[in-house]
Amino acid sequence: MPLTLGFLASVLILLPGLVALAAFNFRVGRAGARRPEQQLTAISAIVVAVIISVMTHYLGWLVSEGAIDAAVAIHDAFPTIHWGEAPANPLVTVYNVLTGGKPVPAGEAVAPAALLALEIFAILGFLASDSFDLFLERLDWSGQGWVFQHITRPAENGYAPIGHVFTSTMSGSYGVAYKGVVIDTRQGANGEVLSIALARPERFLYEIGHSEGQPAGGDQATGVTTHAKDYVGGVVQLDSRIITNIVVHSIAQSLLEEIVPDEEQEEPIS
Amino acid sequence: MNWTFAGTALVQTVGLVLSGVVFLVAFWPLRGIVKDIWQLPCVISLQPRSRSLAVLLPGLFLFFVLTLVLGPDHFYGRAFLVAVLTPTLALLLIRHLAWRSADPEERTAAAEIRNELAGRLHEPLVTPLKSWPQFVFDLERVRRRAEYQPPPI
Numbered sequence: 489m490p491l492t493l494g495f496l497a498s499v500l501i502l503l504p505g506l507v508a509l510a511a512f513n514f515r516v517g518r519a520g521a522r523r524p525e526q527q528l529t530a531i532s533a534i535v536v537a538v539i540i541s542v543m544t545h546y547l548g549w550l551v552s553e554g555a556i557d558a559a560v561a562i563h564d565a566f567p568t569i570h571w572g573e574a575p576a577n578p579l580v581t582v583y584n585v586l587t588g589g590k591p592v593p594a595g596e597a598v599a600p601a602a603l604l605a606l607e608i609f610a611i612l613g614f615l616a617s618d619s620f621d622l623f624l625e626r627l628d629w630s631g632q633g634w635v636f637q638h639i640t641r642p643a644e645n646g647y648a649p650i651g652h653v654f655t656s657t658m659s660g661s662y663g664v665a666y667k668g669v670v671i672d673t674r675q676g677a678n679g680e681v682l683s684i685a686l687a688r689p690e691r692f693l694y695e696i697g698h699s700e701g702q703p704a705g706g707d708q709a710t711g712v713t714t715h716a717k718d719y720v721g722g723v724v725q726l727d728s729r730i731i732t733n734i735v736v737h738s739i740a741q742s743l744l745e746e747i748v749p750d751e752e753q754e755e756p757i758s
Numbered sequence: 759m760n761w762t763f764a765g766t767a768l769v770q771t772v773g774l775v776l777s778g779v780v781f782l783v784a785f786w787p788l789r790g791i792v793k794d795i796w797q798l799p800c801v802i803s804l805q806p807r808s809r810s811l812a813v814l815l816p817g818l819f820l821f822f823v824l825t826l827v828l829g830p831d832h833f834y835g836r837a838f839l840v841a842v843l844t845p846t847l848a849l850l851l852i853r854h855l856a857w858r859s860a861d862p863e864e865r866t867a868a869a870e871i872r873n874e875l876a877g878r879l880h881e882p883l884v885t886p887l888k889s890w891p892q893f894v895f896d897l898e899r900v901r902r903r904a905e906y907q908p909p910p911i
Contacts, residue, residue: 553834553838554835554837554838554839555838556835557832557834557838558832558835558836558838558839560832560835561828561831561832561835561836562828562835564828564829564832565827565829606788606791606792609792610791610792610793610796614793614796614797617793617796617797618797618896619796619797619799620800621895622800622898622902625902637909641908642908642909645903645906647908737911738911740908
């Protein structure tokens with residue numbers, strides 16, 4: 489078999505596994521917290537693709553065999569119409585084409601193509617299903633680490649992850665900080681935070697130490713003072729270059745809903 | 759079989775309509791083997807164990823009927839027909855049982871979670887007055903949410 493045809497054939501055989509990987513990457517990518525998707529050249533990705541493909545083709549073989557046997561059974565019970573010869577199992581046809589190297593007639597090629605399409609639909613349907621979602625929910629599959637425990641999981645379970653992001657935009661001992669609900673984080677290949685986005689944030693100054701002549705607040709012992717908050721609104725996206733550190737607290741969504749309407753009345757949104 | 763009329767325009771048109779009807783009927787087993795049968799392990803594991811009877815009983819009944827109709831040969835073909843036709847029925851039955859045994863509070867909580875997800879994915883919203891396809895899973899989400907502990911502040 490020529491090299492190019494061999495490549496195409498292997499892609500066709502591995503297609504269910506590749507589709508599963510792509511669908512999984514798409515699922516993970518749809519969430520707010522995102523890491524780079526798994527590289528296809530990674531050993532684990534190849535192993536997963538091969539295992540899923542082999543299992544899918546095996547199940548496909550079983551299903552086709554069952555369908556053919558069922559058709560024969562129905563025909564034997566009601567032999568009024570002659571249905572013609574029982575077709576070969578589509579996967580046997582594929583195997584014969586791959587090993588024999590002879591082109592297959594169009595009539596016989598329809599069955600393997602239809603089976604492959606059904607296999608792919610089955611995989612896509614399973615990966616998009618709620619049962620797979622529930623199975624996956626508690627596991628940190630994409631290796632997000634603290635982002636998974638403190639942002640993704642609380643957000644999925646009715647909590648709002650409120651992030652305080654302290655930036656490195658400093659003037660003297662003052663720095664700018666933002667406080668808001670974390671809606672999106674991007675992580676690099678090693679899990680480091682690349683950027684973080686806060687929804688309807690408040691901006692405030694934090695101060696290391698105390699200004700002279702002013703009475704120290706309650707934070708005197710720690711030496712960090714935070715000043716009055718100013719409502720920014722919209723979304724602020726903070727790049728890792730200016731983030732000094734991030735503090736995340738998870739507050740119950742129901743609690744927030746009790747507080748937020750009052751705040752909205754007090755603060756004029758311009 | 760007499761194929762004399764097969765060439766006429768009317769018969770071919772009727773044949774086209776018939777094949778459309780057959781396709782619609784075939785959608786049930788197709789959905790069963792492509793989608794529904796792979797949900798069964800998860801659904802059974804979420805439910806009380808006694809509810810796996812909702813899968814077993816229709817399956818056995820179908821097997822009994824098919825054996826009566828098709829005869830004792832071709833076990834594999836009959837098993838395939840059972841595997842293809844049962845899951846959709848079993849999922850409907852389990853959903854119905856779960857809906858009947860759920861409290862109104864649980865239904866409301868499940869509907870809230872479903873609407874939260876549906877709003878994100880632009881799917882139609884549901885009401886807690888009538889069950890919806892993913893009800894069994896949303897009930898499990900309600901349970902998991904109730905026992906979830908956020909990281910300490």
